Amino acid sequence: MICFRQSLLLGCAALAISAGSALAQDQAAQPTATPQDETTDLGDVVVTAERREQSLQDYAGVAQAISGKDLRAVGIDQIEDLQSAVPGLSISNQEGNVQIYIRGVGTANNTELGDPSAATHLNGVYLPRPRGLGGMFFDIARVEIAKGPQGTLRGRNAVAGTLNIIPNMARLGERLGYVQGEVGTLDTTGYEAAINLPIGDVQAVRLAVYGVDRGTAYKNVGDDKTLDPTGIQELFSARASYLYQPNDRFKLSLMGDYESERGTGYPATNIRNGLVNGGKPDDLELRDVLFRGPQGLVENDNWGLALNASYDFGGAVLEYSASRRSVDYYQVNAANEGVVRPGYGAANVDYDNFGTQYWLTLSESDIHELRLTSSPDARTVWSTGLFYFKEEQQVGFLSVVDKGQFYSGTEFTFPDVKSDSFAAYFDVTYPVSDQLRIKGGFRYTEENKSRNGVGGNWALGLGSLDYNCCFNSRLGTEGFRPIFTGRESYVAPTPGNNQEAAKYFMGAFRPGARDTFLDQIAGVAEGSRPNGTCINRPDIQPGGGGQICPADGQHSFFQISAPGAQSGSYEDSFSDYRVGFEYDFTDDNLFYGAVSTGHKSGGFNDTITVNGVATAPTFAPESVTLFELGTKNTFRPASGRIDVNANVFYYDYADQVFQTLVSLGTGPGGASAGFSQQNVNVAQSTIKGFELETRFDLPFRSRLDIITAYIDAKADSGALTDTRGTDYGDGTPNFNIDIADNDLPNVSKVNINAHLQKTADLFGGRADFHLLANYRSSYYLNIYNEAPVIQFADRPSDAAGQAAYDAFKASMAGTTVNPNAPLSSPFLRSTSARDGGFWARQEGYVTVNLGAGWEPSSGRYRIEAYVNNVFDKTVVEKQLVSDEVVNVLFLNQPRTAGLRLRANF
Template sequence: MTVSSSARLRSSSLSLAICSVLMAAPAWAQQSAPTAETSAAASAREATDLDSVIVTVERREQSLQKYAGTAQALSQDDLRGLGINNELRQMQVAVPGLSIANQEGATEVFIRGVGSSNNTELGDPGAAPHVNGAYIPRPRGLGGMFYDLERVEINKGPQGTLRGRNALAGTLNIVTKRPELGGVFGGYVQGEIGNREQRGYETALNFPLGDYAALRFAGYHIEKEAGFENVGLWRHIQPAGIQDDNAGRLSFLYEPDDKLSVFAMLDVGRERGTGYPGANLFRAAQEGYDADDIELRDIIYRGVQGKVDNKLWGFQGTVRYDFGPVNLEYNGSYRDVDYFQINSASDGNTWPGRDLRERPPGQPATWGGIDYDNFGTNYLQARSQAQTHEVRLSSADDARFRWTTGGFYFHEKQQVGFIALADKGAFYSGTEFTMPDVDGKSWAVFGDGTFDVNERFRVKGGLRYTDERKSRDGIGGNWTIGLGGEGGVFQTRLGTEGFMPTLLDRPSFDVAGLSSNADMARFLLQGILRAGARDTMQQQLQGIVDGSRPNGTCIDRPDIGGNSVDCPANGQHSFLVLGVPSPQHGSSAFDFLDWRIGFEYDLTPRNLLYATVSTGHKAGGFNDSFDVNVIPETYKPEKLTALEIGSKNSFDFLGRTATFNVSGFYYDYADQVFQDLSVIAFNPDGEATGFALVNRNVGKSELYGLEAESRLRFGGGFTLDLNALYLQTKIKRGVVADVRSQDFGNGGITSQIDLAGNELPLSSRFTLNARLQQAIDFARGTFDWQVLAAYRSSFFLTQYNDRDVTFLRDTAGTVDRVESSAIAGFPDEQPGFTQINAGAGFTTLDGAWRFEVWGSNLTNKDVSQKALVGSGVNVRFLNDARSYGMRVRWNF
């Protein structure tokens, strides 16, 4: 009987939640119209303010209100005012259609419900992250870039033509502040304090190098306690979610004339803390409790202390030269990520009446108490070195035919070590996937253009060809250790206090020639860098390696089965079973075309009508190896085709400029990747006995919706932003393995489920955002305040949509039992909710000082933003708990 190594695989959650919200600068950053001005002059000035919001969706700077598509730009002041300070995932409260979660340090971005939850070295984001337009393949540590910003752009819909690889759902682009030219010396210092012992600072200094060049230094630090609480008896374990982050950035800009521009940026960052929090609702659900019945942030921590240490740095540069009719631009970047994490281990949530006492040694797992002395957890080491290069030629911005063409090259090397430990295991002690050599390459050529048919009508189109290749070499599979005794099997302890795995520092990754027990025992021991204080594995196996005890040294202790099992008289085990991971060699190669066509029509200078059809792809890949003689199964790129029709409008309202934008959209999502089941082992009679999960293109979905947004200005300095969405989603095809039913005690056998007719995860039927702002001028400065209320109707967290779970009795598909998702431990519906953020501030008349108070999630609403489900697992990833504080900023 073979146990599947599915600890390595992640559920690929597909989610669709659609909305668009277009915000300009916050009200406090805009001047109120003095009463002495005429109404016409005031309207003209306000229109200019709206047009000043800039985005680079089409690789050119243009007004957001003039961009024929759906995007949003949030300035640094927007983010601060809404309490979105150092948590990238908090942005989703201000951006309908955006979902961000953090799993094992990897930032998962979903736009309009499309994205990817595959965080392995073979996974790729479905919504492409960028920093200053440079592609980020491993979005770890993006929250550490959240300082001294110009803006954050969220471009909705596939951007395959201009952004290319993995812009299936759109892009998120973090735009940093550039140095100021003209001999400007200045900067700011900002300090802040808040609840949960939050302390932080941010600073920037602009240093001129003559009139045509300048340097800008920016730095950032934040400390913050977790929003989770350890309610178990082992109070020395700190809960997940504690932050201690530092970052710095040095930028250089040189522009001697209006033709040449040279920009370079070096950034470094360090994230430390106790790991990324999740709440395992599985056991509470089996006891009859739903998420609303318990405190999701109250966790019973046990065993090992969670830890994260992420070191990253990067360099990027841009050189532009204007030759007149043609512009030449080169963009290059390099990013290095060195990430290490020990998962915070827990026994899930508490619930009313749960017995939190420690389980006495020797008591079975069914006893009401908790086995705190359980150090089973996951260790992850992930390194990435990625470079991008892009050369673009483009026409002048005032040409009748505005075009862009160029080439793109991407290369990433990765080294990844992962081990999942099962403390006190018998026949199974863990799963290791260590890959010292992972390689990914992609190149593309593209062209895109817009042609003015006349002064009011424009047509556009683009085409991009992409070639991508991936390969991987390493090891992957189970650590199998069976140690017989008189009356049963002894367990192996692995991972107690002080334990550290070798991971990427292994002396050898060659398992092809390991045949004897001595060879396999030696290989297993080489996976341990430092043994834990109460581990037994080294003692049990060392005699096999040196030949002194061919069946291993028998250790008789109560915590590893010594109460019910005795050692044989010769001090060795009565039998020995050892197994090591298998070789992992895989590769894939794909190419694809992306295209877009569309038109823009100016009904009037203030009313734009547009329509586009565009495509995007997410990279394909290959699965884990289950047989060294069989080439790993590959899966091809996912494809999204989107139709969007919309209108953007400016008009006079109560003597002031207002906007109303509306769009309708339809997505055809093809070759969708879901996890399916594969047979990996057979018994001598040819019957399937081992199963594992693989990624396959078995899905197809559609979604459509209507969204509208409006900005209205009133007297007294009031501004109101309203954003509404109606959304329908449906999975049209997808018969897949139901990972909720996987039975590792029966070879990993899993039932199948037909997802057709289900809603896509994270897709609320209705979404409504309202943001009210006011700015009031006083003799000594300006006072401003704002409130954001974001409502979402209920949505499902997984593609299973609370459907019943079918558990199989055998490989013939005989049904043993069918349970509701709640009884089986897998409720996955998030009820509708409203989240409220607010802020207020005062800026002195000379602009030198600003004082602010802010609050996010003020009602402390617990919202599940994502779920990771599997056998015995229903982990909820939550929004950030209530956060509030104050800050002071000095501009000089």
């Protein structure tokens, strides 16, 4: 059945662009206002949340549309900065993955094992891997954010909502363009240019380019000054669009885009060891980092092709769209020792340490969609369609430990990662009367995922039980590079077979200039030196002291292990629906209500082996059911116009996925076999609140937009392993902690956003001024909040106490502990989160952006200036916390300022 559906869609035609591009083409046919025509009048804000053009005041839901002009005016040129303009939106960037939370719904699992919770689109085209989005923020018409599940209309992984970047597309009959240059703080220089060219009366093309070189606010305060800090970025992007519209019935549009990104990586700060005695980030210089080892590096090439064709038969419009997107992403993490902290500085760092992480994501995805919709002037608005998505990936991750003994790193390499999704849907809005409309929609989705490759730890033990084991291995020094793709074989070696393991490593990486790892095992791979080769160099720093190489050059102790086979698969189906009503009290007063659902696809985890049985456990889809009531109102006093919109909402958030640790039991001799981090459906949550949006035309050519949101997002139930207190040296299965009543991460209860803008005649031209202020109350950065850390106490010294202790630990397997309750046993201990270095609460804050522009009456050129984050407020946008050494913070941009000059023609 799946094959039939695929062939149906793939054989429809070789035509395509964005799924929402009919809208973009309608917009393209409209004339563009010249700069001197732009005013602060409210007018109608256009949104496409329902995949058709609507005034915001006619859309029965909550959405925001921010024009490219307004974004530019307040200096927003990165997707992460959007959260300063949209209440309830939280965006961060981890290893190039853009992670979006809307009203507390979101996920940090954007690897090949997971999917984003908010669906990101470029001109309506779904982007399965939201990487490189900063390079798409140019020559844009607007950005739209729809809040709440959009499962029926937008479909795949729109459980939190959608973010749609809508670029300026080719327009018929217009010959215009611009060239822009920019300079700014952080050594920023940039350019942007676009031109729209008509080709006769029925064709047009638009070409746009963008480039920026941006420095970083991070500082390398270590002794190795050859290393550039993270955050340095070089972007180049280009976009071309084509429109063919021979008559009012047929439209054909194409778009191609390309982005190249180079730099030193995405900045973050590990503050775990800097948080002493209840300290918090305010006590530390979070951007002063002790860098060491390899230079951080990002190489990202991202391109897409899209095409859309539509034909209006009079009573209905048939549309076919398709796209292809390719992502080629490689990153070397900038290794560091965290921030300078009391008692620890540059002198404490081993700069000849090249242990770090390497990442690779290669993705090629195709989307096809066939839609049949009502004609634009129909009273009954309906649509139905088929959707098909396919993605193939090659993925690599390698964490290497330089100068390691026994543990040398962790690798996950997958040359074969596949996923596909099929959906069928319909949606209708039916007018019961001139004032009342009822609406309903349904979508059925099938998901399939699979993965094959290798994954696990690298281990090499060298030395002798006779002379103070052990010898170190150098791994990852200058010139080192993993071989993730193009290997002759991805077959995992047989466990315990040293020669197979050694052969595996011979093809796993290109060694660095001073690596010893391959030299130490080459003889094992060849079979000539079954116990390896003894190499004792001064820079290896063998532990224990006094080691010498035996006369035959081999070790009397040799142990090596390589990753094992990894495979997994997942199949599931689910349905989404929406039902609702719209009632017009007047043409300017709308009341609406709806129940709508959305799902985020489930998946599978890394393969684990417990008691000799290998499995890749699966997790189920997350789902959200939204209940909402709202009203949209426009008032027209003599002095101007006022829009007042309000919405109350209640989310039932089910099967929420969090990462937890699963013990792999004990190995030979009772030693721990380790742990695996697994995605598990552990929480049921409730999100409730309201949003109030007001927009005012004010005297003296001024306008004020104020949006206020209250969001109460809590876990109702759930239990998971507290990774903060994990003892990795103990193979005993962990107990869980109760997270009921904890706040969901990355969501503030109170959100207020205000945008004041004013225009004035000045120096024979027109000036405009903008103030964007954003307030967020405090929020937690992880699901643990700042609950106490519960751990097993130290093992007693007496035999009777040890027996009781061991029995208690065994009894705790799979049980749940309330971290806020009194301890139930003397064999447990509690540490406050802050005393343990697990600060996790971002206090409330205010950020302010300012912008100003001036242009002559001719509109031939324009000068703009902006200051972002005027008060230089440091904000933690995301946290990555696991154990006693990891508490990584991802920060906002510090205060920045810039100046632009634009020439229009």
